[in-house]
Amino acid sequence: MSDVTDSETSVTENPTTELGTEVIEGTETVPTTSSLEEEGEIAADYIEELLDITDLDGDIEIDTRGGRAYVSVNSSEDTNLRVLAKPETVNALQDLTRIAVQTKTGSFSRLILDVGGSRETRAAELTILVDKAVERIEAGAESAALPAMSSYERKLVHDIVAERGFVSESEGEGRDRHTVISRA
Numbered sequence: 001m002s003d004v005t006d007s008e009t010s011v012t013e014n015p016t017t018e019l020g021t022e023v024i025e026g027t028e029t030v031p032t033t034s035s036l037e038e039e040g041e042i043a044a045d046y047i048e049e050l051l052d053i054t055d056l057d058g059d060i061e062i063d064t065r066g067g068r069a070y071v072s073v074n075s076s077e078d079t080n081l082r083v084l085a086k087p088e089t090v091n092a093l094q095d096l097t098r099i100a101v102q103t104k105t106g107s108f109s110r111l112i113l114d115v116g117g118s119r120e121t122r123a124a125e126l127t128i129l130v131d132k133a134v135e136r137i138e139a140g141a142e143s144a145a146l147p148a149m150s151s152y153e154r155k156l157v158h159d160i161v162a163e164r165g166f167v168s169e170s171e172g173e174g175r176d177r178h179t180v181i182s183r184a
Contacts, residue, residue: 031107033064039101040069043111046100047073050093056081058115069111071097085116091150112152123156130160133181137166143182148172154179 031039040062051058051073058073058081075081084093094113101109112119126149133144146157154170157179161168168181 031067035105035107036064036067036069037062039105039109039111040064040071042101042104043069043071043097043109043113046097047071047093047113054084056084067110069109070114071111072114074116081116085118087118087122090115090118122153126153126156127160130157130164130181134161134164134166137181137183143180145171146179146181148176148178151177 044060044062047058047060058075061072061074063070063072073081073084084090090113093115094111097113098109098111101111114120129146133146136144149157154177158168158170161179161181165184166181167184168179170177171180172178
């Protein structure tokens with residue numbers, strides 16, 4: 001076990017998992033950049049094979065940020081890739097890709113898959129949804145509940161709400177989990 005210490009934080013590399021993780025004092029275990037890159041490579045291979053099987057063209061990009069691997073599939077040409085860019089399809093492909101990564105690494109994956117800019121489109125939709133909820137609160141409502149959504153989407157909503165100067169919390173269980181916004 002190797003220790004890296006700076007003046008504020010002690011970080012310990014955990015060699016017990018196939019993908020390396022860092023343990024930062026007082027926080028949960030987070031993947032290392034190299035493990036996220038490996039996770040992205042495995043996911044990209046899986047998606048590339050899927051594209052080959054379905055005879056679709058797409059360019060795959062891998063990025064790491066915020067403790068997650070991001071895999072984006074885009075096409076510069078007008079292809080049928082938009083068939084895979086529907087939100088439900090992207091979520092299903094993301095789940096399958098996470099399972100493929102977990103099977104290879106033995107570690108849970110939190111990777112995010114984007115097909116044809118679908119995540120950016122969804123983030124814009126969520127911004128509009130939050131803005132409408134904020135308008136209801138400013139018009140006198142005590143709070144505003146949003147529809148159920150994935151944990152990733154709720155995280156985006158929490159960030160947008162905080163930027164607007166309001167507070168939010170997730171309520172409900174499983175597929176019914178949703179975000180409620182109120183004044184700070």
